[in-house]
Amino acid sequence: MIEPRIDISTGFVDAADRDDYWRAATRPFYVTERAGRDVPLHGTISGTATGTSLIGETTVNSQNYVRNRRLITESELDDHYVVQAWTAGAMGGDADGVDFLVRTNEVSFVDLGKPLRASVRTHSQRTARTISLVVPRALVEASSHGRSLHGTVLTGMPAVVFSQCLQSISDALPHLDFAGAAQYENVVESLLKASVGHVAPEQQLRAPPEDLRARALVYILDHLGESWLSPTTICVALAVSRAQLYRAFNDDGGIAQVIRRKRLEHAYRELTTPDSADASVEDISRRWGFTSKPHFVRAFEAYYGTTPSRVRLEGRRTIGNPSINRLHRHLTSLSTGTA
CATH class of the missing domain: 1.10.10.60 (Homeodomain-like)
Incomplete structure (x- = not known):
């Protein structure tokens, strides 16, 4: 077996405790708040760690996120990205001065070493769903030559291919031994390199050359x-x-x-x-x-x-x-x- 699988769901705790439970679960990433006073927090996280990364799936209802300097320091994830393929729902906000909006069938890049304010929005009675990857910054920014991709959105066919490949890897990992998981991590590295190469030039160059x-x-x-x-x-x-x-x-x-x-x-x-x-x-x-x-x-x-x-x-x-x-x-x- 590989490391114990992550299996988090607000559906398995008492209704009165769900907000606090979900805030605790998402705390390494965001300070999470309700989208509205009458919209209790709901969500699930399932995933597997493989050496240097974490791959899994999340579902959430409409909710608001803040990642501030205090949380960046506390979480000790400041040298990582969370890359999410959105298969349902949307998220928009301010990624440290960069306005962004990621929709269904697109892929978002969030640098966990930088501030963020964002809101997830779903259709009525539906949830947003992502295939998520938490990965060292070195793997993401190697193909962008060190330029920040914070707030970048991958669109079109490259996003669809990335999403389908990441879904297949996420599905396979729970059934693999250590050697198999290690091989898939190499696949993820290659997938990231190929995908970053398709980021629109105006997005990839958000960090000015003189930075x-x-x-x-x-x-x-x-x-x-x-x-x-x-x-x-x-x-x-x-x-x-x-x-x-x-x-x-x-x-x-x-x-x-x-x-x-x-x-x-x-x-x-x-x-x-x-x-x-x-x-x-x-x-x-x-x-x-x-x-x-x-x-x-x-x-x-x-x-x-x-x-x-x-x-x-x-x-x-x-x-x-x-x-x-x-x-x-x-x-x-x-x-x-x-x-």
């Missing part, structure tokens, strides 16, 4: 495997001061933390990829910019709570992403039969 954070992320991704990559070399390459660079990444925990995290994420994925089975831990560590195996092992264990060798041995039998692990524990604690 320092976007420019720095492009540089980091292009040189992630170079051991000399550091805040100093980035400042020289981009012709900015250290103070400017540090301010640009203040909400990310600092520029050095971003570099280390992205290196560890890439190394983790390579450790659990069958194609890299013949590569040693030391080879992988050097490929992603670590100067020595001991340095890599210490950083890896501090971030993931386990060693590179154990991750390789066990494949993806545990949730390797600490943020997804915390989210998974929170949601399973509220799942039917355990709440």
Whole structure:
């Protein structure tokens, strides 16, 4: 088996407790409120965690969401996106200054490291339904060259293809072992890359070229495997001061933390990829910019709570992403039969 499945529903708690129960369930993502005084909160969440991501389905009635700076800090999901394929209903709002509206058969991108105000709306007596993916920012923004996709909406046939593929993966995961789940996570990565490539240019370029954070992320991704990559070399390459660079990444925990995290994420994925089975831990560590195996092992264990060798041995039998692990524990604690 893979990790315990998430199974949350307001239908299995007393009517008087449903609002509080649903607010607690959705709290890692949003401060959730009723769309109207006479519209009690209803919803379901089902899903499975697979190594570094979480995939599942949600249904909700009309409700309002706010993601503010306090929640961004509390949730510890600030380096992730929630990507949702909408199969029913719609959501619109303000994604940190970007007005957006996602409709049925479209796909929304929400950066969990940025503020959001949004409202879900459904037809009378119906619910909105999404196939949802919580995934590290590195996988989403790799194909956009570090540009933010917060508030971006994928439309047309690319959105339909994305939705159908994600639905198939969501349906398959509960029946797979660890090796199978790991292979599907690779499929998700490829699906994201293909889909982001179809985002309309005017949406993909919402972060202006002069945006320092976007420019720095492009540089980091292009040189992630170079051991000399550091805040100093980035400042020289981009012709900015250290103070400017540090301010640009203040909400990310600092520029050095971003570099280390992205290196560890890439190394983790390579450790659990069958194609890299013949590569040693030391080879992988050097490929992603670590100067020595001991340095890599210490950083890896501090971030993931386990060693590179154990991750390789066990494949993806545990949730390797600490943020997804915390989210998974929170949601399973509220799942039917355990709440």
